[in-house]
Amino acid sequence: MPATESQGLRAWLMSDAPASAWQARAQRIYLSWRVFARNPIAMTGLFIVGGLIVMAILAPWITHSSGLDPVLDERLQPWSAQHWLGTDELGRDIYDRIVWGSRITLYIVALVGIIVVPLGLLIGTLAGYMGGVVDNVLMRITDIFLAFPRLILALAFVATLGRGLENAILAIALTTWSPYARIARAEALTIRNSEFILAARVAGASTLGILLRHVVPLCASSVIVRLTLDMAGIILTAAGLGFLGLGAQPPTPEWGAMISSGRQFLLDQWWVPTVPGIAIFIVSLGFNLLGDGLRDVLDPKREGG
Amino acid sequence: MIRVDNLNIHFGQGARAFAAARDISFFVESGESFGLVGESGSGKTTVLRALAGLLDGVARVSGDMVVAGERLERRRSKSFRRQVQMVFQDPYGSLHPRHTVDQILSEPARIHRMDDIQGRVLTALEEVGLDRSFRFRFPHQISGGQRQRVAVARALITQPRIILLDEPTSALDVSVQAEVLNLLVRLRRERGLTYILVSHNLAVVSHMCNRLAVMQQGRILETLEVARLRDGTPDQAYTRALLLASQGYDRAAADSVDLLDRP
Amino acid sequence: MASSDRLLQVHNLSVSFDTPRGEVNAVRGISFDLGREKLGIVGESGSGKSQTGRAILGLTGPGSRVTADRLEFDGINLLNADQATLRRVRGARISMIMQDPKFSLNPVMSVGRQIEEAYLVHTRANRREARERTLSMLASVQIRNPERVYDAYPHEVSGGMGQRVMIAMMMIPEPDIIIADEPTSALDVTVQLQVLAILDDMVSRRGMGLMFISHDLNLVASFCDRVLVMYAGRVVEVCEASQLHHAQHPYTRGLIGCLPSVSHPHEVLAVLDRDPEWATAPSAADP
Numbered sequence: 133m134p135a136t137e138s139q140g141l142r143a144w145l146m147s148d149a150p151a152s153a154w155q156a157r158a159q160r161i162y163l164s165w166r167v168f169a170r171n172p173i174a175m176t177g178l179f180i181v182g183g184l185i186v187m188a189i190l191a192p193w194i195t196h197s198s199g200l201d202p203v204l205d206e207r208l209q210p211w212s213a214q215h216w217l218g219t220d221e222l223g224r225d226i227y228d229r230i231v232w233g234s235r236i237t238l239y240i241v242a243l244v245g246i247i248v249v250p251l252g253l254l255i256g257t258l259a260g261y262m263g264g265v266v267d268n269v270l271m272r273i274t275d276i277f278l279a280f281p282r283l284i285l286a287l288a289f290v291a292t293l294g295r296g297l298e299n300a301i302l303a304i305a306l307t308t309w310s311p312y313a314r315i316a317r318a319e320a321l322t323i324r325n326s327e328f329i330l331a332a333r334v335a336g337a338s339t340l341g342i343l344l345r346h347v348v349p350l351c352a353s354s355v356i357v358r359l360t361l362d363m364a365g366i367i368l369t370a371a372g373l374g375f376l377g378l379g380a381q382p383p384t385p386e387w388g389a390m391i392s393s394g395r396q397f398l399l400d401q402w403w404v405p406t407v408p409g410i411a412i413f414i415v416s417l418g419f420n421l422l423g424d425g426l427r428d429v430l431d432p433k434r435e436g437g
Numbered sequence: 438m439i440r441v442d443n444l445n446i447h448f449g450q451g452a453r454a455f456a457a458a459r460d461i462s463f464f465v466e467s468g469e470s471f472g473l474v475g476e477s478g479s480g481k482t483t484v485l486r487a488l489a490g491l492l493d494g495v496a497r498v499s500g501d502m503v504v505a506g507e508r509l510e511r512r513r514s515k516s517f518r519r520q521v522q523m524v525f526q527d528p529y530g531s532l533h534p535r536h537t538v539d540q541i542l543s544e545p546a547r548i549h550r551m552d553d554i555q556g557r558v559l560t561a562l563e564e565v566g567l568d569r570s571f572r573f574r575f576p577h578q579i580s581g582g583q584r585q586r587v588a589v590a591r592a593l594i595t596q597p598r599i600i601l602l603d604e605p606t607s608a609l610d611v612s613v614q615a616e617v618l619n620l621l622v623r624l625r626r627e628r629g630l631t632y633i634l635v636s637h638n639l640a641v642v643s644h645m646c647n648r649l650a651v652m653q654q655g656r657i658l659e660t661l662e663v664a665r666l667r668d669g670t671p672d673q674a675y676t677r678a679l680l681l682a683s684q685g686y687d688r689a690a691a692d693s694v695d696l697l698d699r700p
Numbered sequence: 701m702a703s704s705d706r707l708l709q710v711h712n713l714s715v716s717f718d719t720p721r722g723e724v725n726a727v728r729g730i731s732f733d734l735g736r737e738k739l740g741i742v743g744e745s746g747s748g749k750s751q752t753g754r755a756i757l758g759l760t761g762p763g764s765r766v767t768a769d770r771l772e773f774d775g776i777n778l779l780n781a782d783q784a785t786l787r788r789v790r791g792a793r794i795s796m797i798m799q800d801p802k803f804s805l806n807p808v809m810s811v812g813r814q815i816e817e818a819y820l821v822h823t824r825a826n827r828r829e830a831r832e833r834t835l836s837m838l839a840s841v842q843i844r845n846p847e848r849v850y851d852a853y854p855h856e857v858s859g860g861m862g863q864r865v866m867i868a869m870m871m872i873p874e875p876d877i878i879i880a881d882e883p884t885s886a887l888d889v890t891v892q893l894q895v896l897a898i899l900d901d902m903v904s905r906r907g908m909g910l911m912f913i914s915h916d917l918n919l920v921a922s923f924c925d926r927v928l929v930m931y932a933g934r935v936v937e938v939c940e941a942s943q944l945h946h947a948q949h950p951y952t953r954g955l956i957g958c959l960p961s962v963s964h965p966h967e968v969l970a971v972l973d974r975d976p977e978w979a980t981a982p983s984a985a986d987p
């Protein structure tokens with residue numbers, strides 16, 4: 133009987149007295165999800181980002197071509213049943229290239245996140261919790277990175293490291309981590325003096341233990357929310373580097389590079405640069421909306437659920 | 438059990454240095470319950486934190502502190518950490534907001550590499566009068582009084598001999614305060630614990646303690662038996678004023694307590 | 701109580717809040733009159749005592765719903781009065797003192813200026829008159845050096861001084877009713893005594909009505925004339941403050957019983973056994 137089963141599950145998730153650590157955690161996630169699901173804007177964001185992920189996974193099955201090989205007699209075709217979003221200057225199907233490009237976008241986003249979050253958390257929480265000299269040294273380093281405009285610094289890095297997608301990602305990550313360190317530090321500063329930290333110190337917990345078990349998990353949510361909100365900027369920076377020819381190299385269907393190579397056709401075959409532009413816009417918007425929703429759910433100051 | 442000699446605590450550096458405690462000396466016998474009483478800014482909590490080793494890197498602490506025969510160094514030993522535990526004022530702030538009661542209680546046991554952590558957690562819960570259904574709840578799912586019971590249970594996990602209590606009931610309603618005070622009294626009797634209780638509430642201190650020290654502006658004004666408090670015969674005028682003020686409003690008393698326009 | 705002495709009449713007042721978990725009833729159908737007296741409202745957290753005070757001034761905040769058969773002040777129905785009328789009543793005729801002066805004073809404006817503003821908003825006085833009034837008001841709350849305090853900023857004054865400044869600010873328009881929500885809970889006991897003495901003198905000298913909301917039974921019993929004991933959004937008992945220690949209701953008796961006392965020590969404190977019936981029984985009527 134699915135009805136009673138779902139009621140049983142609901143009761144299990146809403147029970148006041150969870151019987152195991154696993155149930156407590158599941159309840160926590162469920163309550164957060166209920167808050168999140170009530171927010172239509174956040175759900176829109178989740179839908180867009182989810183759609184991007186599905187598109188990336190299903191790419192081989194929902195495209196006709198790899199989007200890499202030129203078909204010169206089908207250059208610059210407008211929308212048609214065969215080419216849903218038209219073709220570009222080399223006759224490649226733009227829809228196929230957008231779909232394959234979603235993998236690159238996700239690749240950028242994931243790699244930047246993997247580098248930036250631990251780096252920012254490590255430096256920020258260490259500085260905030262330790263204070264004193266450690267704080268000063270780490271924060272001055274952070275300030276140096278913070279002082280340069282992101283795109284310019286990324287350009288400088290790429291110029292040094294050489295062009296290419298991986299180097300572009302590395303450059304973006306190196307220019308993005310500093311605000312995260314700042315956020316993590318600010319959070320750590322307030323957490324440092326809480327009584328539960330004092331209680332852990334009285335119990336004899338080591339500094340490393342307190343950092344890893346108490347400080348980092350509480351700082352992580354603000355950093356992750358900020359990262360989601362920043363994703364739009366990261367995607368745009370990646371697209372900007374691609375547009376300047378410093379990111380992904382042709383024929384890779386990176387959306388920024390697609391705009392770049394299509395820009396000369398803006399007047400006559402406007403869809404060639406516009407479609408990847410819209411794709412960038414929608415995905416950036418999706419991450420932004422998702423971040424807004426996550427902020428409401430993950431806010432550590434929010435009590436209850 | 439506890440002996441503090443000429444304890445001085447300074448916050449800040451140079452011209453902005455500020456003495457939070459000056460020439461504090463007192464002793465606490467084994468199994469005794471000792472009160473530190475004072476108004477805000479008297480330095481009572483600072484003294485307690487100095488004892489617990491929580492002022493490291495925050496303030497300059499000088500003087501001798503001996504606990505259970507061990508002279509305290511700047512870095513507290515593992516055995517000190519096991520023998521001395523603390524209960525804090527704010528039941529909302531002293532429990533990690535994202536940890537379950539189970540995680541909160543097992544942490545001290547894990548740190549001290551104790552065996553049978555699960556059994557210890559269950560015993561501690563039982564001892565503070567919480568049933569097993571509380572084990573996997575988060576702090577936000579339980580009431581203030583229950584949180585304070587969890588904080589007491591956490592202090593008991595390592596089987597300490599000394600518990601430092603920092604205003605343990607001042608954030609609670611009086612009916613809940615009575616329950617927590619009864620719990621603390623029972624635990625001390627059953628386990629032969631030694632308490633140092635910091636409070637601004639003379640009634641709570643007189644209920645819990647044998648002796649107390651009255652602090653004002655970083656100094657101990659006097660140390661006395663609770664019986665003297667009951668008889669209304671403390672030596673210092675300030676203690677008598679505290680006593681008078683703690684008994685409710687009295688227009689005549691208000692005129693006699695002349696402490697207006699203090700800095 | 702003669703009807704002319706009834707400053708405020710409250711009949712069947714309820715306050716409820718919409719929360720994600722459904723409706724929460726903070727105050728459930730309570731009735732009382734306030735005359736030219738010190739009326740204590742005592743209860744534990746969640747008893748609805750603070751919301752009762754706020755409801756009178758329409759300060760219960762977003763998501764709240766206030767209903768009453770009658771909420772009348774000087775012939776004005778506070779429930780359906782228009783905003784302009786309410787603004788004239790608030791501050792000028794009914795004012796409120798909050799728990800912590802730190803959060804009630806504007807940090808970037810000198811203390812004297814803030815009191816002066818409170819006066820100017822409700823009168824047609826000019827600046828010079830307002831300043832003189834302010835200084836005399838500061839003097840009347842036992843501030844020895846009014847000129848110096850006039851120019852001080854809120855962070856430069858102590859908690860007790862800040863609360864006296866708040867009292868001066870609330871008193872200067874000469875209101876008929878003062879609602880004081882835990883006005884001395886953030887203060888040290890000796891300072892609390894002083895602040896209460898000032899409040900006491902001003903209220904009795906000017907014949908105001910004071911609604912004194914507090915969790916502290918001893919304080920209310922010794923300071924007020926009459927006491928309402930609230931539990932779970934209802935008034936469970938009304939009595940003369942001097943008779944509070946001979947209260948009838950088991951809740952009130954339980955609350956008194958569980959207080960530790962310096963002069964009457966007990967090995968074990970009495971614990972309050974809550975009877976679910978207290979929450980459902982009808983509110984005690986105003987005598």
